[in-house]
Amino acid sequence: xxxxxxxxxxxxxxxxGAPLAYGVAMLVTVERLTKTYRxxxxxxxxxxxxxxxxxxxxxxxxxxxxxxxxHMMLGLISPNAGSIRLFGRSLDKDCEHILQRLNFTTPYMxxxxxxxxxxxxxxxxxxxxxxxxxxxxxxxxxxFGIAHLRKKPVSRLSSGETTRVGLCKAFLNNPELLxxxxxxxxxxxQAALQVRNVLVDLQRTCGTTIxxxxxxxxxxxxxxxxxxFLDRGSIMAAGTPIEVTRKVLQEDRDAPALDEVFIRxxxxxxxxxxxx
Amino acid sequence: xxxxxxxxxxxxxxxxxxxxxNHITYMVYWPLxxxxxxxxxxxxxxxxxxxxxxxxxxxxxxxxxxxxFNAFQRDMAVGFLEELWSRNLVGLFAxxxxxxxxxxxxxxxxxxxxxxxxxxxxxxxWLFYHYDIFPVLLTLFPFILNLVLFALTIGVAVTGxxxxxxxxxxxxxxxxxxxxxxxxCVFYPLSSLPRSLRPIAAILPTTHSFEGxxxxxxxxxxxxxxxxxxxxxxxxxxxxxxFFFRWMFESAKSRGLLVKME
Numbered sequence: 278x279x280x281x282x283x284x285x286x287x288x289x290x291x292x293x294g295a296p297l298a299y300g301v302a303m304l305v306t307v308e309r310l311t312k313t314y315r316x317x318x319x320x321x322x323x324x325x326x327x328x329x330x331x332x333x334x335x336x337x338x339x340x341x342x343x344x345x346x347x348h349m350m351l352g353l354i355s356p357n358a359g360s361i362r363l364f365g366r367s368l369d370k371d372c373e374h375i376l377q378r379l380n381f382t383t384p385y386m387x388x389x390x391x392x393x394x395x396x397x398x399x400x401x402x403x404x405x406x407x408x409x410x411x412x413x414x415x416x417x418x419x420x421f422g423i424a425h426l427r428k429k430p431v432s433r434l435s436s437g438e439t440t441r442v443g444l445c446k447a448f449l450n451n452p453e454l455l456x457x458x459x460x461x462x463x464x465x466x467q468a469a470l471q472v473r474n475v476l477v478d479l480q481r482t483c484g485t486t487i488x489x490x491x492x493x494x495x496x497x498x499x500x501x502x503x504x505x506f507l508d509r510g511s512i513m514a515a516g517t518p519i520e521v522t523r524k525v526l527q528e529d530r531d532a533p534a535l536d537e538v539f540i541r542x543x544x545x546x547x548x549x550x551x552x553x
Numbered sequence: 554x555x556x557x558x559x560x561x562x563x564x565x566x567x568x569x570x571x572x573x574x575n576h577i578t579y580m581v582y583w584p585l586x587x588x589x590x591x592x593x594x595x596x597x598x599x600x601x602x603x604x605x606x607x608x609x610x611x612x613x614x615x616x617x618x619x620x621x622f623n624a625f626q627r628d629m630a631v632g633f634l635e636e637l638w639s640r641n642l643v644g645l646f647a648x649x650x651x652x653x654x655x656x657x658x659x660x661x662x663x664x665x666x667x668x669x670x671x672x673x674x675x676x677x678x679w680l681f682y683h684y685d686i687f688p689v690l691l692t693l694f695p696f697i698l699n700l701v702l703f704a705l706t707i708g709v710a711v712t713g714x715x716x717x718x719x720x721x722x723x724x725x726x727x728x729x730x731x732x733x734x735x736x737x738c739v740f741y742p743l744s745s746l747p748r749s750l751r752p753i754a755a756i757l758p759t760t761h762s763f764e765g766x767x768x769x770x771x772x773x774x775x776x777x778x779x780x781x782x783x784x785x786x787x788x789x790x791x792x793x794x795x796f797f798f799r800w801m802f803e804s805a806k807s808r809g810l811l812v813k814m815e
Contacts, residue, residue, distance in 0.1 A: 314809065345809070351647035354809045377649040385812050386647075387640035389565070391572040400568070403561035404648045430572070446644070 303362075304329045304454055304486045305350070310359035312345055312510075319345045321510040323359070327503075329453075332480055332487040334497040336535070337507035338543055343490040344383070346507075347458045350488075351381055363454065377405065380450055382443040383458035390432035394423070394442050397431060398449065405450035417445040420475060422468070436463040444472060448479075455479075455487045461496060469493075473500055494535035504535070508542055554657065558650050562658025566632060570666070579628060580666050584620050584674040591616040592682040607771045612740060613684045614770050615763060617674045618693070619739045622700045622759065623730040625667045629708030630726030632659045633715060643812055652802060656712075660705060667701070692769040696762040699783035702791065703758040704730075709794040713801035719810060738763050758783040758790070 305327035312320040320342040327333045335343045348354045350361055352372045361368040363375045388397040395414065402410035418424040421441040431439060440463045447455060457476075461469040477500055479485045491497050497504065497518070504521045506514045514524040518533030525538045570576040595609040636642050645655065678684040686693075711729055714722045736750055737759035746754055754760045761783035765776040805811055 312809075344812075348647075348809070348812050353643060353647050353806065353811045355803070355807045373649050373651060376647065381647060383643065385640070386643040388644070389569060389635070389639040389641055392565075392568050396568045400561050400565040401644070401648065403564060404558050404645075404650050406555070406557050 303327065304331075304364060305488065306360075306362040307346070307350070308360050308362075310346065310349060310361065311357050312342075312349060312354065313357050318510050320349070320356070323507070323510070323512055325505050325512065325515060327486060327488055329486055330480065330484045331503060332476070332489060332501050334501035334504045335488060335490045335507065336492075336494070336497055336504060336539075337513070338539065338546070340509065341507035342510040343507055344385070344458055345510075347381070347383065347456050347488070347490060348385075350456060352376065377450070378452065379454040379456065380405075380447040380452035381456035381458065382440075382447040382460055383456075384440075384462055385458070386443060388431045388439070388442060391430055393428050393430050394418070394434070395427040397442065398445055401446050402449050407449055410449075413449060414445070417448050420448075421445055422471060437465060437468055440464055441468070441472075444475075451483070453485065455485055457487060457489045459491055460489070461491065461493065469496070476500060492539075494539050498533050498535045506538065506542075513542070514538075554651070554654050555649075558654045559658045559661070561650070562655055563662055566635075566659070566662040569635060570662075576666070579624065579631075580669045581673050583624075584617075584670045585677055587616055587620055588613070588674050588677045588682075592678065592684075595682065595684075610684060610770050611767050613678050613682065614686060614689070614693070614766055615739050617671065617678060617686060618697065618700060618762070618766060619734070620674050621667055621671045621697065622704045624670045625663055625701055625704035626707040626711070626730050627726055628663045628666050629659060629705065630711045630715065630723075630729075632663060633712045634720075634723055634726060637715065637720065646811055656709065656798075660708075663705075663708070664701070667704075689769055689773075692773070692775055693766055695775075695780045696765045696769070696783070699758050699780065699787055700762045702787040703762075703783075706787065706790045706794045707733075709791075709798050713794075713798035716798075716805045717801040717810070733757060733759060736760065742767065756786060758786045761786070 303326040305325075307326070308324050310320055310323045311318070323342070323346065325333075335346060337343055345354060349356050350363070350368070352368055364378060366375055368375055392400075398414045398417075399410055402414060407413050414427075415424065418427055421444055423438060423441050423445070426434065426438060426442075431442065434442065440460065444460060447457070447460075455476075460476075461472055464472060473496060476487060476489075480487060489497065489501060501518065503516065504514075504518055505512055506521050506525065514521045516524070518535055519530065522530050522533045522535060522538055525541060526534070591612060595612055598609055598612075636645060646652070675686045678686060690697075707729055711722070711725045714725060736746070736754040737757055738746060738754055739759075743751060743754055743760060743764055761779040765779035765783070768774055768776045768779070
C-alpha cells in the first residue's frame, strides 16, 4: 500500500480511545465473541484484530463459525457475549456510521430477481449515497466484466454472474473495509482469478482492508497476509500462512500448505466421529 | 433518518411495481371487481325501491374505504415479504439503511398505491353507478386518516410477526383484515351487532371510522366523537405496534433469522 494512501486512510478512521497494538490502531477488534443457539455454540470466545490495509483470511471447515462472525460484524446477528469494534467504534452504538464505511458480499444474499442489474445497483448506490452513481456502476460493471448484463433482470443471470453483481455492490461506496464471504464460490477459475486480481489491486492502490472467507485454500494462501483458522467456533491458529501451517501440522515447513492443514482438521473430525 | 435512503427504498419498490404485474392486480383489478359486484347489488336494491338512496351510498362508500384499509395493510406486509422472497434482507439490513428508514419508505410507497386503489374505486363508482364520493371526501378525510393509521399499525405488527416467524405467518398479510371485518361494522351500524361483540367493536378504530362515515354520508355532518375515539385508539395501538415490531426484530436478530429467512 502506498505510504500516502495508508496515512490518509489511517487518519480517517483513528478515533480517540481506539485500541492500539504495537502503535498501530486496529481497524477491526473482535473481543471474546460468543454466539449460541440453544445447545449449539456457533462461535466460542473468539478474539482477533485486523490492521488497516491487511487482507485477512477467516478460514475453517463447514460449521466453523466463519459466516456467523461475518454476520455479527454486519449487525445481522446479535452476539450473546463479547464486543465488536470497527474503525475504533462500537458496532452496538455506531452501527449506521460503521456500515456506511464498509461493504460485503455473501452467498446468503440475493437481489430482487425482477429488477435489472442496473436497477438493483442504483438502489444500493442511493442507500450508500454514491455520487454520480451511473458512472460508478458502469465502471464497476466493466471492471468485473459484466457491463453487457446491465439491462438484464437478475433472474436471468447465472450464479457466477450474480456473484459478480454482488461484488459490484460491495465496491459501490469505495469501502474502507470489505467483508467477503466466499466471494469466488460460484465462479469459474478464470473469473475467480479476475476477482482475486481486482481485490489485490484494490488493496494495493486504495489500502482497502479485506476480511475474506473461503474454502479454497490455494486462493487464501495466495492473497491473504494473515490467516485466522477456525474450528467448531473457536480459533485454532492465527498468523501468516506459514505460521498456521507449522502450528497445525506441527512440522517445520518451508512453504505454507493450508490445504494439508484443512485436510488434517477434517480427518480429526472424522476420527472423532468414528470413535464416538 | 436520511431522506436519500428513504428515497432508495421508494425507488426499489417503484421498480418492483413497474416490473411485477401482481402490483397492478392489487391496485386496479381488485378495486374494480369489488366495486362491480357491490355496484350491481346497489342497482338491484335501488331498482325495487327496497332501500333508501342513503343506504346505497353508504354501502358503496364502505366498499371503497374498506378497500383502502385492506389494500394498505396488505401492501405494507407484502412489500416486506417481497424482500424476504427475494432474499434481499441481508443486503438491506447490512447496509447503513435503518429499520425506521426502511419502514418509512415502505409506508410512502404503500400510501401511493392505496391512493391509486382509492382513485380507481371512486372513479368506477362515479362512472358506472353515479355514486360520487368526491363531494363528501373532505368530510370523510379524517375518518380515512384514521383508517390509514390503523392499517399502518396492523401492517407494522404483521411485518414484525413475519420478521420473527418468517413465511410461516405470511398468510396474515392477506387475511388479517378479514378477521377485523365483522366487528368493524363496515356495512351495518354498531347497534346491529350482537351485544357480546359490541365491546370488541368499540375498541377498534375501524368501527369509529365507518360509523363516522355513515353519519357523514347520511346527514352531511361530522362526528367529532367518532373521530376522536378512533384517533385515541390508533395512537395507543400504534405505540404498541412499534414496541412489538422492535421486540420481534431484535428477537429475529438474536436467533440469526435475518440471514436465514425462508
